[in-house]
Amino acid sequence: MTIALVAFWIALGAVVLTTALATSLRAFGALTAARRERYRAEISEPLAAFAVGAVDDPPPPPAGRFEQRVLHEELARLAPHLKGDARAQLTGLFERYGLVESVARDLRSEHPLTAIRAAELAGIMHASECVPTLRERLDGDPLVRLACARALAEIGAADAMPQIVAALAESGTATELGHTLMSFGPRAEPVLREQLRSAPTDAQRRIAASTLGEIHAHAAVADLVDALGDRDTELRAAAARALGQIGEQSAGTALVALLVAAGGGRDVACAAAATALGMLDDPAGAAALVIALAAGDWDVRNAAARSLVALGDRGLAEVATRIDGLPSAAIAHFAGMLDVADRLGPVIARAAAGDPAMDRIARAACACGVRSRLRELATGGDEDVSGYANALLHEGSHT
Amino acid sequence: MSPQTVATDALRTFNAVVLVYFVLITLSYMIVTATSAAQVRAYFRRRSEASLRRLLHSPVAIPVSICVPAFNEALTIVDSIQAMLTLEYPQYEVVLANDGSTDETLAQLTGGFGLRRVDQPLRTEITTAPVRAVYRSRSHPNLVVIDKCNGGRADALNACINAASSPLICCVDADSIIEHDGLLAAVAPFADRPATTLAAGGIIRVANGCRIDRGHVTEVRLPRNPLAMFQTVEYLRAFLAARTGWSALNGLLIISGAFGVFRRGDVARADGFAADSIGEDFELCLRLHRRAREAGTPYRLEFVPDPVCWTEVPQRLRQLGGQRDRWHRGLIDTLWRHRGMIGNPRYGTVGTLALPFFVAFEFLGAFVETLGYVAITLSLVLGIVNWEFALAFLAVAVLAGLLLSVSAVLLEDLAFRRYGRLRDLLRLIAYGVLENLGYRQLITAYRMRGFCSYLRGNKTWGEIQRVGFGPADAPAAGAALAAERDV
Numbered sequence: 001m002t003i004a005l006v007a008f009w010i011a012l013g014a015v016v017l018t019t020a021l022a023t024s025l026r027a028f029g030a031l032t033a034a035r036r037e038r039y040r041a042e043i044s045e046p047l048a049a050f051a052v053g054a055v056d057d058p059p060p061p062p063a064g065r066f067e068q069r070v071l072h073e074e075l076a077r078l079a080p081h082l083k084g085d086a087r088a089q090l091t092g093l094f095e096r097y098g099l100v101e102s103v104a105r106d107l108r109s110e111h112p113l114t115a116i117r118a119a120e121l122a123g124i125m126h127a128s129e130c131v132p133t134l135r136e137r138l139d140g141d142p143l144v145r146l147a148c149a150r151a152l153a154e155i156g157a158a159d160a161m162p163q164i165v166a167a168l169a170e171s172g173t174a175t176e177l178g179h180t181l182m183s184f185g186p187r188a189e190p191v192l193r194e195q196l197r198s199a200p201t202d203a204q205r206r207i208a209a210s211t212l213g214e215i216h217a218h219a220a221v222a223d224l225v226d227a228l229g230d231r232d233t234e235l236r237a238a239a240a241r242a243l244g245q246i247g248e249q250s251a252g253t254a255l256v257a258l259l260v261a262a263g264g265g266r267d268v269a270c271a272a273a274a275t276a277l278g279m280l281d282d283p284a285g286a287a288a289l290v291i292a293l294a295a296g297d298w299d300v301r302n303a304a305a306r307s308l309v310a311l312g313d314r315g316l317a318e319v320a321t322r323i324d325g326l327p328s329a330a331i332a333h334f335a336g337m338l339d340v341a342d343r344l345g346p347v348i349a350r351a352a353a354g355d356p357a358m359d360r361i362a363r364a365a366c367a368c369g370v371r372s373r374l375r376e377l378a379t380g381g382d383e384d385v386s387g388y389a390n391a392l393l394h395e396g397s398h399t
Numbered sequence: 400m401s402p403q404t405v406a407t408d409a410l411r412t413f414n415a416v417v418l419v420y421f422v423l424i425t426l427s428y429m430i431v432t433a434t435s436a437a438q439v440r441a442y443f444r445r446r447s448e449a450s451l452r453r454l455l456h457s458p459v460a461i462p463v464s465i466c467v468p469a470f471n472e473a474l475t476i477v478d479s480i481q482a483m484l485t486l487e488y489p490q491y492e493v494v495l496a497n498d499g500s501t502d503e504t505l506a507q508l509t510g511g512f513g514l515r516r517v518d519q520p521l522r523t524e525i526t527t528a529p530v531r532a533v534y535r536s537r538s539h540p541n542l543v544v545i546d547k548c549n550g551g552r553a554d555a556l557n558a559c560i561n562a563a564s565s566p567l568i569c570c571v572d573a574d575s576i577i578e579h580d581g582l583l584a585a586v587a588p589f590a591d592r593p594a595t596t597l598a599a600g601g602i603i604r605v606a607n608g609c610r611i612d613r614g615h616v617t618e619v620r621l622p623r624n625p626l627a628m629f630q631t632v633e634y635l636r637a638f639l640a641a642r643t644g645w646s647a648l649n650g651l652l653i654i655s656g657a658f659g660v661f662r663r664g665d666v667a668r669a670d671g672f673a674a675d676s677i678g679e680d681f682e683l684c685l686r687l688h689r690r691a692r693e694a695g696t697p698y699r700l701e702f703v704p705d706p707v708c709w710t711e712v713p714q715r716l717r718q719l720g721g722q723r724d725r726w727h728r729g730l731i732d733t734l735w736r737h738r739g740m741i742g743n744p745r746y747g748t749v750g751t752l753a754l755p756f757f758v759a760f761e762f763l764g765a766f767v768e769t770l771g772y773v774a775i776t777l778s779l780v781l782g783i784v785n786w787e788f789a790l791a792f793l794a795v796a797v798l799a800g801l802l803l804s805v806s807a808v809l810l811e812d813l814a815f816r817r818y819g820r821l822r823d824l825l826r827l828i829a830y831g832v833l834e835n836l837g838y839r840q841l842i843t844a845y846r847m848r849g850f851c852s853y854l855r856g857n858k859t860w861g862e863i864q865r866v867g868f869g870p871a872d873a874p875a876a877g878a879a880l881a882a883e884r885d886v
Contacts, residue, residue, distance in 0.1 A: 004787065007794035011801050015828060018805045022812045022824055029816075113443070176590075203594060298522050305520070336520040340535060344518075370518040372532075 039070050047074055050093070051086045061097045068102045072121050075099070079124045091125055100129045107133045107148075115140070116147040123151030131157050138167040146176055153183035161191045178207035182214050189217045196223050205230075206238040213242025221246060225254045228269075236269035244276025252282035259288050270295075271303040278307025286311055286318040293319075293330040301330065305337040316347065320357035328368045335365035344373045352388035366392045410778050417771035418792060424760050425799035432806050434644035439704050439814045461589055462490040463582060464563030464663065468555030469495055469573040473503040475614075477511035479573055482614025484539050488582045492541040492565065495573070496558040499528075499549025508544055513537035521545075525557040525671035533562070552656070553672035553679035560671055563663050570680075572657045576606060576616055576709040584706035585660045588699070597687050597698045598661045600654035601706030602638045604817065605631040609709065616709050619817050621826055626719060628830045629838040630712040632804050635827075639704060639814075640807035646702035650753030652688075654700060656680035658708035661687075676736070678729020685737045688749045705815065720845045727849025728857065730761060765846035771796070772840070797835040804831030 043059040050058040062068040079090050094100065106118030107130065115137060122130040134148040134157075149164045161184065168177035181188040188211070195208035209227055212220040224246075227239035240258060243251040258273040274292050277285035289311075292304035308315035319326075319334055326334075338344040344365070351358035366374055371393060378389040465483055469476060483493050497505050508514055514534035521530060528550030536542040545558050556570055567589060569582060581601055588596045608622035622628050645651045654661075656679060666672075669686050672679040684700060691698040713719040734741070734757065741758055743750040775792050778784040808827045811817070818824065 003791035004794040007791070007798040011794075011798045011832075014802055014805050015832060018809045019825070019828055022809060023821065025813065026816075026821065026824070298520075298524070302520065332518070333520045336518040339517045340519045372516045372518050376515070 035066070036070055039067055040074065043071065044074060047090075047093075048078060051078065051082055051089045053085070053089070058093050058096075065102075068099065071097070072099065072103070072106075072117070076117075076121050076124050091127075094125045094127065095129075099125075100127055103127060104130055104133045107137055112141050112144050115144045119144065119147035119151040123147075123154035126155050128155055128157070131155060131160070135160055135163060138163055146180075149176075149180045150183070153180045156184070156187075158184060158187045161188065165191060165195065177204070178211035178214075182211050185215060186217070188215065189219060192217065193220050193223050196220070196227060202232045202235055205232070206235050209235060209238035209242050213238075213245035216246050218246060218248060221248045221251055225251055228254050228258050228273075233267060233269050237272035240269060240272040240276045244272075244279035247279055249280060249282060252277065252280050252285050255280070256282075256284055256288040259292055267297070267300070270297070271299045274300060274303035274307050278303075278310040281314075283314070286314050287322075289315070290318050290322045290326070293334055294327055301333050302337070305334045308334060309337050309341050309343060316361065317357055320360045323360050323364050326364075331364045332368035332370055335361070335368065335370040338365075339370065339373055344370070345377060348373060348377055348389060349382070349385050352382075352385045362388075362392060363395075366395070407781070407783050410774055410781070410783050413770070413774050414778060414784060414788070414792065417767060417774065418795060420767050420771075421795050421799050424764065425802060427756060427760065428641070428799075428803050429806070431644035432640040432803060432810070434647050435640050435642075436806075436810055438643045438647040439639070439810060442704060443814060460489045461567050461586060461593075462492075462565035463488060463567045463569050463586060463660070464559070464565040465491060465493045465569045465571055465582070466556055466559030466563060467493060467495040467571055467573050468498055468552050468559065469500065469504055470498045470549070470552070470555070471500045471502045471504060472573040473500070473507050475574045476504055477507050478614035479576070480508070480512070480542065480614075482576055483571070484542065485579070486577060486582050487580045488586070490565075491569075491582065492543060492563075493539075494543045494545065494559040494562050496545045496547055496555035496562075498547060498551070498555035498558075505544075505546055509534070512539055512542055512544075514544055519543070519562070522561040522667075524667045525561055527554050527558045527561065527674075530558060551674055553676060554674040556656075556679075557671040557674065560663060560666055566663055567660055568663045568666065569660045570656055570658070571708065572710065574711060575603075575657050576611070576614055577658065578616070578707045578709070581658070581706040581708060582660075584703055585658070588701040588703060589660065589662075592699065595697050595699050597665055597691060597700055598654050598659060598684065599701040599703055600642070600651075600659040601703050601708055603634060603655050603657050603708050603710050605634055605712050606709035607631075607712055607714065611709075619819070621818055621823050622712075622714075624714045625830075626716070626838075627712050627714050628826065629834045630719075632808065632827060632830050632834055634712075635811050636804055636807040638702075639810050640803065642702040643704050645753060646700070648748050648752065649699055650748040651700045651702050652684055652749065652753050652757060653681045654684050654702070655708075657710055658706075665690075676729065676732060677725055678733045681729060682733045682736065685733060685740065685749075688746065689737065689740060692746045692749070707817075716841075720848070723842055723845035724849040724852055727765070727846040728853040730757070731850065731853045734758060734762060765843050765850065768796075768840075768843045769847055800835040800839055801832055804834060807831070 046055065046057075046059040049055045062071050075090060075094060079087060082090060103118045103122050103125075106114050107122070109115045109118070119134060119137070121127075122134060131152065134152050134155075137148045138145055138152075138160075140148075145167050149168055152160045152164060161181065164180060165177065168180065181192060192208045192212050192215075196205055196212065199205045199208060205227070209224060212224060221243065224239045224243050228236055228243075230236055230239070236258065240255055243255060255273045255276050259270055259277065261270075270292075274289060277289055286308065289304045289308050292300055293308070295301045295304065308319060311318075323331065335344060338347060347358050348362050351362040362374075365371075374389045374393050377385050378393055380386050380389075465486075467480070467483070472479070480493060480495065495508070497508070514536055516532050517535050519533040519535070521533065528548040531546045531548065534544040534546065536544075543562055545562055547555065547558050550558075559570075560568055567586060569585065571577060585599050585601045588599045605622060605627060606616065607624060607627040608620045609616045610618035610620065622631060642651060642653070659680065661683075665687065666683065669683070669690055671683075673682050673686075676682040687698075687700065713722055734754070737754075740746045740750045741754045746754075771792070775784065775789050779786070779789050805828060808824070808831050811827075812824055818827065
């Protein structure tokens with residue numbers, strides 16, 4: 001009986017305690033939210049009007065910590081939508097109301113989210129006064145570190161880059177490091193090239209390669225071409241993709257060599273090289289891509305087909321020239337990708353109009369079983385095209 | 400010693416064992432709940448909305464293919480896919496596999512999205528039932544529809560994986576509703592820890608009762624149906640109070656098939672979802688754990704507590720019974736397939752903690768509880784125990800469940816407060832108490848039935864009937880006849 005009574009009282013206690021706790025927290029939350037909304041309503045419109053120059057007087061300065069926080073939030077919400085003078089107005093107000101000090105104080109907070117939000121605001125407001133504090137926090141909690149690094153990038157504190165590299169490399173967030181450095185734009189190029197050459201981990205080198213591609217760093221082409229010969233497959237792939245993004249014609253030969261070297265086997269670098277070649281206007285690249293269409297690995301074949309489709313008429317011409325030597329799986333893959341890109345219809349139309357190269361592609365595609373577009377066009381309005389499509393389908397049914 | 404004395408002693412001992420078992424199970428769950436609470440707190444101490452927004456505009460955001468298996472979903476499919484196509488994420492596609500539907504699913508899709516048949520090449524990495532055709536949408540270039548012969552949910556997911564073009568796949572049920580920023584939050588672990596994150600799952604919440612407009616939850620409300628209410632509390636307990644804790648310990652065993660993000664390459668290399676399994680999401684997670692542990696690579700399976708996927712739950716006993724029967728068969732089947740991992744230190748927390756926990760409390764729990772009720776009744780009838788002991792037994796059993804339910808409700812209220820009205824909170828607490836007086840016993844009975852079905856070799860999914868979400872101006876409460884997914 002005692003056990004039952006104890007259990008009953010514990011159960012009752014748990015229910016009452018939960019209800020009381022949740023209710024009181026809800027009440028407290030509702031009061032705080034109401035207060036926040038009141039203050040927000042008071043400052044929101046005047047702040048926007050002041051920023052765009054519609055009124056001369058800004059909203060009254062915050063009375064205490066609570067109001068400061070709400071003003072922080074409003075500034076963080078408003079500032080990214082403003083540029084030029086309007087943004088400068090807000091930055092001026094940010095300094096005038098002593099918010100730099102409050103952000104710096106929040107940056108030193110032991111509560112990670114407070115520090116993260118402060119760093120975000122410092123970045124949004126381009127608060128260069130906060131740079132020393134932001135740099136100090138680069139050795140703290142990984143997410144605070146990350147927020148500070150991003151803020152430094154937004155402020156444009158280029159001299160903090162080596163410290164950012166060290167801080168983010170330590171926390172293992174290579175993607176974020178790349179993204180952060182990307183925010184510095186071309187100024188990050190020397191740091192990234194150095195990273196690509198000598199960063200201690202493969203992950204960092206891969207990200208450096210990707211980031212160089214994202215910022216279209218033409219000066220890094222030689223380093224990226226060197227990286228195509230690295231032992232790490234992922235790095236080779238990242239370098240190939242970056243060269244494609246940069247679009248430097250001179251990288252074509254190295255990419256072709258990488259594509260050929262794998263011999264069509266399973267290799268992410270090989271597929272990446274095929275993708276990159278689709279971004280370059282290189283005649284040798286198109287020829288290599290047609291060869292890669294016959295690769296045993298699906299991903300390589302797919303990347304080659306995609307790239308040939310992306311190359312437009314050059315890709316079509318190259319495939320038409322070499323189509324007799326291609327296995328049916330390669331033709332079907334290429335024709336399928338043309339169909340997905342909604343380009344097979346126009347190829348059939350050109351074939352119907354008497355283009356011999358397109359005719360070869362259309363016939364080969366039909367022979368390989370790629371017939372959905374032909375069936376659709378066979379019942380279409382254009383007599384020449386429907387006649388051609390019907391004839392091809394008829395021939396196909398007899399082969 | 401007479402046989403009667405032996406039987407009496409055995410019954411007494413068994414009663415004591417059951418009582419201790421209840422105390423142990425409660426303590427274990429409480430520890431997991433406490434770990435979850437700490438994890439949720441840590442998550443909110445770091446989660447910044449701006450960081451999430453930044454990922455949205457990031458050029459390095461990882462592309463995602465949303466994989467949707469669909470079988471006879473004609474009523475909801477257009478709204479569901481429409482909602483999926485408006486998610487906040489920089490680069491994603493929706494790959495839907497129509498798994499041999501016998502209703503108008505494909506016709507609805509064709510009409511709704513202007514599908515055209517294409518000869519798209521597909522990988523054949525994972526063997527699936529034959530694909531009949533591939534369609535692309537004229538209006539939405541990022542929608543791919545695969546029409547295939549029926550092969551079951553896992554098979555349809557595998558077909559999606561073969562067709563997916565992104566490095567990440569997000570498996571979603573066709574009638575699930577992902578919140579607009581849910582994908583962004585679920586993918587965040589892959590951006591934060593790209594080298595180690597193998598999979599991530601979000602929370603599944605009950606959509607019954609919510610107002611739903613064209614595939615979007617516009618107002619969060621609790622269900623009016625008592626069965627759906629019990630499941631609301633149950634889902635909170637399963638996701639918030641359990642999975643968060645297991646994730647913190649890197650012992651997360653299930654990422655729900657209704658909303659889970661995986662690396663496409665890892666899943667394909669592991670031969671995809673097991674088409675012959677009835678608990679395919681649990682089975683895949685265990686296989687991923689196993690492969691990573693055996694390869695000696697550092698990895699994590701993450702549960703992220705705030706990306707939300709809304710789903711309908713059964714509102715009729717027959718449908719609920721069928722669902723729980725299947726879940727329990729899936730549990731037993733998967734545990735049996737990976738029995739070598741149970742208690743094996745080679746598999747770290749999963750082998751030494753999570754799996755033994757599952758065996759002791761999830762699998763054996765139904766037996767112990769059932770036998771406990773039988774033994775106590777028998778003891779009472781035979782006069783082996785008195786009313787006081789029986790009452791104590793019942794009180795401890797109820798208390799065990801009550802503490803867990805109430806703490807899950809409290810955790811939800813403190814951290815997320817999705818059910819804003821005070822009346823909702825009170826209803827949740829009330830159902831947390833009431834579920835121990837009937838609903839829990841009912842679920843135990845369904846699990847026992849599942850065990851018997853498993854022994855009989857039943858591997859069917861059972862029939863799923865849907866009538867779709869309600870219209871914009873009516874709660875979806877009466878809408879669901881069944882929803883089939885794991886908690």
